[in-house]
Ligand SMILES: [Fe+2]
């Protein structure tokens with residue numbers, strides 16, 4: 001069994017690796033089917049997300065929300081969807097940046113966003129909730145705002161200035177979402193969630209700071 005698994009970057013891979021090593025060590029071959037089932041569940045979830053991304057089809061969820069735990073799960077799915085939408089948006093923001101420093105900042109945050117998605121999946125797994133791309137009217141509204149703006153045929157230079165502001169708006173949305181989720185997770189005793197959500201929050205705050213600095217310079 002290879003030990004070359006980045007458990008920090010993908011907590012699920014770490015979990016899987018630890019379980020497989022335990023099965024091998026104890027020669028308890030009956031643990032292996034369980035490990036295989038975990039891997040299959042993960043692959044199926046990924047396939048659904050990729051299909052949703054490819055077709056642009058997102059599920060709407062009408063589950064009843066009657067407790068703080070329900071609210072936590074609802075908010076978790078909202079930010080999970082937001083992060084997927086932002087993966088696409090950041091690619092566009094990078095391509096529209098004539099300033100190389102700004103282009104690099106958007107590219108860097110896109111990489112971080114992929115990590116946010118991974119951490120959110122780990123949070124879902126820690127509470128037995130499989131996340132799917134559903135709806136996020138907040139970020140969808142910001143994307144709509146961009147479309148409306150582009151109808152005014154702005155110059156490339158003005159698009160770039162608009163994008164710095166739009167990027168800050170989405171960071172503030174994410175920051176407030178993560179702060180709310182962390183507060184709920186603390187009250188619910190979801191310690192794994194608190195750690196992963198705090199790691200995402202720190203990167204959103206740093207991204208906002210970078211955009212503010214670049215906004216002053218450009
Ligand atoms: Fe994010």
Ligand SMILES: [Fe+2]
Nearest residue numbers: 171174204207
């Ligand atoms: Fe962000």
